[in-house]
Amino acid sequence: MTGENAVRLRPPKNALNERAIGWWRTQLLLSTFIPAVVLAVLGALIEPTRMWLLAAAAAVTVAGLVGTAFFPGWWYRVHRWEVTDDAVYVRTGFVWQEWRIAPMSRIQTVDTVRGPLEQAFRLATVTVTTASAKGALTLQGLDHEVAADLAERLTRITQATPGDAT
Structure with missing residues (x-):
């Protein structure tokens, strides 16, 4: 279809509620916190792999915090x-x-x-x-x-x- 009769797909007009950002952040923090704590506890308890488990706990925490800071606002915008x-x-x-x-x-x-x-x-x-x-x-x-x-x-x-x- 061309010209005056063309149908153009436009973005839907409604955004989500702004509280969704906090909801998503809370979900991400919880999904980061639980594995990080498990890895940290295992690292504290298992001597031979302590360094690797604590490093993994730190990596999960950092990745989770970066994702928590970035993704919810992005999701809200799109x-x-x-x-x-x-x-x-x-x-x-x-x-x-x-x-x-x-x-x-x-x-x-x-x-x-x-x-x-x-x-x-x-x-x-x-x-x-x-x-x-x-x-x-x-x-x-x-x-x-x-x-x-x-x-x-x-x-x-x-x-x-x-x-x-x-």
């Missing part, structure tokens, strides 16, 4: 989502960008999940399951009230949309 009356749009990634579009007629289920850390940050994840081999669309890092409203809205729209979602 993750976008939008829901229209026709489809759900999700864009993730920077180096390998993924754009997912799920037409309302293809949506089968809408789930809202709030794990313990998400609850602490007043966030939620909305999963939109479609009749696609690619799998569900996931919107992480949404304010829990926005997520509840979104799930309700998607349910209303999909019920009113003709089609059998297969």
Whole structure:
């Protein structure tokens, strides 16, 4: 298609909630802290490999802290989502960008999940399951009230949309 009738894919307009940055940082710190502590304890207990285990603990800690400082802000800048009356749009990634579009007629289920850390940050994840081999669309890092409203809205729209979602 060219000219006036060309359809141009535009970035989805909604950012995640800013609290997602803290949520991601906490997840990364926890996933760094546990292996680093295990390696440090083993290093303290096992004499012949002490130096290597403590060096590994230090490397895991440094890599985890660098990742914690860098990645959550980056993820926040590149993750976008939008829901229209026709489809759900999700864009993730920077180096390998993924754009997912799920037409309302293809949506089968809408789930809202709030794990313990998400609850602490007043966030939620909305999963939109479609009749696609690619799998569900996931919107992480949404304010829990926005997520509840979104799930309700998607349910209303999909019920009113003709089609059998297969």
